[in-house]
Amino acid sequence: MWLAARERGKLPVIYAKGGHTLSAEPTFDTTTAPPIMMTTIAALSRRDARITIGPVLPDDMGTLYLWFNDVDAAKLDFPYVPVDGIAFKAWVEKQARSDGEYLFAIRTLHELPLIGYGLIRNVHPIHRSAEIGIRIGREADRGKGYGTSALRLMTDYVFDTLNLNRLSLSVRTDNPRAIAAYERAGFITEGVLRQANYLNGAFVDMTIMSVLKSEWRPCTCQTAAVQGGH
Numbered sequence: 246m247w248l249a250a251r252e253r254g255k256l257p258v259i260y261a262k263g264g265h266t267l268s269a270e271p272t273f274d275t276t277t278a279p280p281i282m283m284t285t286i287a288a289l290s291r292r293d294a295r296i297t298i299g300p301v302l303p304d305d306m307g308t309l310y311l312w313f314n315d316v317d318a319a320k321l322d323f324p325y326v327p328v329d330g331i332a333f334k335a336w337v338e339k340q341a342r343s344d345g346e347y348l349f350a351i352r353t354l355h356e357l358p359l360i361g362y363g364l365i366r367n368v369h370p371i372h373r374s375a376e377i378g379i380r381i382g383r384e385a386d387r388g389k390g391y392g393t394s395a396l397r398l399m400t401d402y403v404f405d406t407l408n409l410n411r412l413s414l415s416v417r418t419d420n421p422r423a424i425a426a427y428e429r430a431g432f433i434t435e436g437v438l439r440q441a442n443y444l445n446g447a448f449v450d451m452t453i454m455s456v457l458k459s460e461w462r463p464c465t466c467q468t469a470a471v472q473g474g475h
């Protein structure tokens with residue numbers, strides 16, 4: 246299969262709860278040095294004091310693929326669908342060629358392998374609007390402020406580079422951690438769509454949030470070289 250052929254011997258070592266291989270909540274062996282390309286790309290990318298957002302690299306593909314198949318995270322986000330390697334490859338290729346979607350890899354500055362990803366999508370050329378989605382891949386990396394930082398950096402990109410006027414998202418109303426991160430990143434609640442999504446066996450309310458260019462306060466991004474690489 247494409248992934249196996251491309252990444253054989255390079256896939257992150259996967260451990261799982263209970264010692265089984267392949268889990269909905271994989272952990273990754275970060276003891277090996279990051280590939281030189283990760284170090285270089287992080288040095289070139291937008292960042293704040295702790296994280297960087299930049300392109301997804303070939304060495305990230307195994308990790309990204311596992312997150313796309315994380316059943317537990319899907320319960321918080323979208324109806325779970327098993328994503329096979331061929332469909333994943335097709336999505337990556339389509340996304341890379343798309344003018345209306347921007348996929349960012351999220352990395353910490355001290356540990357360059359991927360910790361999450363963000364996607365800006367549905368860019369509308371007339372309304373100057375877009376939607377954003379974000380995932381921090383491992384539970385161990387959540388709740389540490391990385392999501393808020395990545396949201397702020399991506400929002401900067403939406404307003405200062407794509408020249409859009411409105412950025413919005415939808416989130417389960419019963420996901421307080423995500424809502425807190427979005428609020429801290431500058432998003433304001435617009436309203437609630439009642440029982441709008443069917444997720445994990447129940448109809449759930451979805452909260453719509455947005456930020457406008459006129460109310461956005463840019464963060465202090467840096468673009469100079471990362472000191473020490475990692």
Ligand SMILES: CC(C)(COP(=O)(O)OP(=O)(O)OC[C@H]1O[C@@H](n2cnc3c(N)ncnc32)[C@H](O)[C@@H]1OP(=O)(O)O)[C@@H](O)C(=O)NCCC(=O)NCCS
Nearest residue numbers: 321380381387388389390391392393416421422423425426
């Ligand atoms: C949603 C997500 C991207 C947020 O990123 P993150 O790095 O975990 O978020 P942050 O650490 O930046 O911020 C989390 C905030 O929630 C708060 N928080 C954490 N757990 C909480 C809880 N159980 N209830 C309420 N607030 C909580 C934190 O205190 C923090 O707020 P603060 O900075 O004002 O103190 C990430 O948690 C994630 O990917 N989760 C799994 C998938 C998911 O929920 N997706 C949502 C799709 S819409």
